[in-house]
Amino acid sequence: MSSDGADAHLRVDFPLDIEPARLERLLWVLVGLSLVGDVVTTFVGLHLGLAESNPVARSAIDGYGLAGMLALKAFAIGVGLVCRPLLPRVYRPIVPAGLALPWTVAVVINLALITAVAGVGV
Template sequence: MSFSGASLHTELLRDLSPAVLERLLWVLVALSLVGDIVTTFVGLHLGLAESNPVARSAIEGYGLAGMLALKGIAVAIGLICRPMLPPAYRPIVPAGLALPWTAAVCINVYMISTAI
């Protein structure tokens, strides 16, 4: 008995070029950025508090514009640093942005679900 699903998954990852992987990760960055902003503001509307002191200060001082500015700065730094890496390592830039923002979305969704 064999399971070809695992083999197919491994082949897809092996055939994925760094450029294609990077594009997919930038899509994940965009989705996680939007998800983080939306879930943060939904949570704040429900009475939850922002735990990141920098983000909390930006939101308290400038609202949505402050949050967008923080995210924009992070993306800009990533885009500025990206050309410094060899092409094979460039996917680390969007991965480094998407990973914490995706984790934040998961945490925010959990916190919202407990507040409802």
């Protein structure tokens, strides 16, 4: 197969080919959604008899309930916001990505456990 230089000017637009500022805004929205999802699914799971696996979060919840969990989340966001200006603009989306990724994974795991315990879909 020969390309004959035809693809030399081919431009592929990838879904994440967006400016860093817009990407960062979208990731902050994901942070908010994943934070709410994590808090809600955690407390639903606890209500169903599941246990919090993160020892720091477990301690905060055991000691202060929802306020403890929200304080923990606020602290994490605060650290991210304090560190954000230390990064060049192009790398700033890594801050919300670093917050949203584990919380989104936690939501998925929580939903799977809740589904298994509650017998949803069985």
